[in-house]
Amino acid sequence: MALGVSLGIETSTWLKKLAVMLAVVGTLVSLDFGTMDFGSALGAASLLLNAVCLSAWLLMQRRLLDKGHAVLPLTAAMYAEVAVSVASRRG
Numbered sequence: 001m002a003l004g005v006s007l008g009i010e011t012s013t014w015l016k017k018l019a020v021m022l023a024v025v026g027t028l029v030s031l032d033f034g035t036m037d038f039g040s041a042l043g044a045a046s047l048l049l050n051a052v053c054l055s056a057w058l059l060m061q062r063r064l065l066d067k068g069h070a071v072l073p074l075t076a077a078m079y080a081e082v083a084v085s086v087a088s089r090r091g
Contacts, residue, residue, distance in 0.1 A: 003055050009063060 002020045004010030031044060057078070064074055 003052065004059050007059065009059055 005012045005016065010016065027048070036044075061074060061078065065071065
């Protein structure tokens with residue numbers, strides 16, 4: 001939601017702000033900074049990056065769905081685009 005609000009796709013309401021605050025607080029509470037080493041910090045950062053990428057993916061789909069595109073062809077096209085991109089990088 002925070003990404004959507006910052007990009008101007010979502011409208012900001014007090015309930016959405018509360019949800020974002022609870023998500024951030026929940027994430028901070030679940031991390032144990034006292035015992036964190038490089039490996040666990042890298043893992044936590046990877047999980048957070050994955051969550052941001054998933055929310056960006058859903059926001060891109062939402063914008064296209066709002067324009068009237070069908071769900072199944074849109075999702076298939078987005079997965080195909082990612083697969084072609086990954087395959088082209090591998091050579």
